[in-house]
Amino acid sequence: MARKFLITAIVATASAPLLVGIGLALSHFMPHCTWAASAPAGGCELLGLNLNWLITASTVAFAISFFSVPIGLVGVLVGLFLGAREGKA
Numbered sequence: 001m002a003r004k005f006l007i008t009a010i011v012a013t014a015s016a017p018l019l020v021g022i023g024l025a026l027s028h029f030m031p032h033c034t035w036a037a038s039a040p041a042g043g044c045e046l047l048g049l050n051l052n053w054l055i056t057a058s059t060v061a062f063a064i065s066f067f068s069v070p071i072g073l074v075g076v077l078v079g080l081f082l083g084a085r086e087g088k089a
Helices: 002-027 052-088
Strands: none
Touching (some): 002 052
16 A cells, blocks of 8 residues: 555656646747746647647646645655555564
8 A cells, every 4th residue: 555655646746847847848949939827828839739738738737836746745755654664564
């Protein structure tokens, strides 16, 4: 059980920052791409593909990461504690 809890906590911790990183990395290749905090992204095209949805999702993931990273880190610590406790029993 501790292993499943630990893996879930790691995924919860890393998913939002990973999406932000992908959005930032790809936005450098789209010169007309505009990010907005309160509006959808615009002008984000790469190789003929409209990636406005990805940049908008990256903006939302940036805000979510302020909560998911600390909560996920606490979950990782709890998972490690549970794993150590199961190993001693």
